[in-house]
Amino acid sequence: MQPELETRVSRKLMWRIIPFVMLLYFVSFLDRVNVGFAAMTMNKAIGLSPTAFGLGGGLFFIGYFLCEVPSNLILHRVGARIWIARVMVTWGIVSAISAFVVGPTSFYVLRFLLGVAEAGFFPGIILYLSLWFPMKQRAVAAAWFMAAAPISTAIGSPLSGAIMQLPPMFGLADWQMLYIIEAVPAVLLGFVVLRFLTDSPSKAAWLNAEERDWLIAKLKSEADARKSHAGHTAGALSALRDPRVLALALIYFGTSAGLYTLGLWAPLIIRQFGFTAFETGLLNGIPSILAVVAMILWAKHSDRSEERTWHVVIPCALACAGFIFAGQAGTALFVVLALVVVNVGISAAKAPLWAMPSMFLSGAGAAAGIAMINSLGNLGGFVGPFVIGWLKNVTGGYAAGLYVVAATLALSAVVTLLLSRKAAQPVATQMTHDH
Helix, strand or coil: CHHHHHHHHHHHHHHHHHHHHHHHHHHHHHHHHCHHHHHHHHHHHHCCCHHHHHHHHHHHHHHHHHHHHHHHHHHHHHCHHHHHHHHHHHHHHHHHHHHHCCCHHHHHHHHHHHHHHHCCHHHHHHHHHHCCCCHHHHHHHHHHHHCHHHHHHHHHHHHHHHHCCCCCECCECHHHHHHHHHHHHHHHHHHHHHHHCCCCHHHCCCCCHHHHHHHHHHHHHHHHHHHCCCCCECCHHHHHHCHHHHHHHHHHHHHHHHHHHHHHHHHHHHHCCCCCHHHHHHHHHHHHHHHHHHHHHHHHHHHHHCCCHHHHHHHHHHHHHHHHHHHHCCCHHHHHHHHHHHHHHHHHHHHHHHCCHHHCECHHHHHHHHHHHHHHHCCHHHHHHHHHHHHHHHHCCCHHHHHHHHHHHHHHHHHHHHHHHCCCCCHHHHHHHHC
């Protein structure tokens, strides 16, 4: 009876929670990186140099960094339903206002405020998934959720490219239309979250009593087992000081530098070969489709083998090689092939990496620790795009910046190996014992 019950509950969790949080992240990511398409005409219209664009693109992550931990602690206290709804409505409004930037300063301010508004969404959902999914499902659940980012690029790129080819309407330029059209779903979905999201398994009317009791007992037994480990951290302050949290943040830094370099600069890198906005969107979307497939299959393999370390190291090394390849590629075909390698590597690394924190964190410690990993790690989203823009100004090409981003991913791979081999409190091996 138990295996049948477990299968039934797992299926219900996957179908009820995952498609909805994927939709939310899809819209989130679209509003975060559509600036790469807006840049095709916006930069000239408001007088942004490559350095100014890279700086503005990266300032999102400074606002994000400053507000991430407080936001996740509030979510832990008031519940995901109310807080995620607030986050979505706020960022939708800020994203729409971005259509009215008039120069570098207003562009910087709006990108910073977008980061403030969206802070807490991603770590909030990661924390939320840990409150619902037992350990054996967690990497796959996280992979499906995070697959929304490459899916957003795959679908959103041609969509954004098509919007950028619309004629001016209501006195608005193409880039202004892009911001407004793609901001509307975030505001609307914020109100849907209030109706649809369930805060915890004990409140899940869509599970029957037997299913609810089994899930609550299963999650409690796993939590109790974790707490019995010497290296377990439950307090918020303890989590923020935990060297494993800082190590995971450093690993995530490299993957974020890579991801947002793609989000902000890949359309412009592809466009330099003379493609239209729509063609650029299609070509930018191809690597993301392959990344989704790799992400899910790799996460399933990680869960099945109960191994995390090499499931992070190998994709980081692959993405590093892809960026080096992209820096040397001289044709559109080779650039797109390099972007395929980079997309696959970055996407595949994320789910096994995000399965690690909940192995040694719980309660307020999990809320603070997961937010800290995400906020510090996402500073890579500032550094990557800014370095690309700055070095393009200096050198006239993209190669030098791409090599710097490659180096951050090499560092991610090395730190993952060092973390797993650290004799005291070994995260990766501890994870396998927790199953």
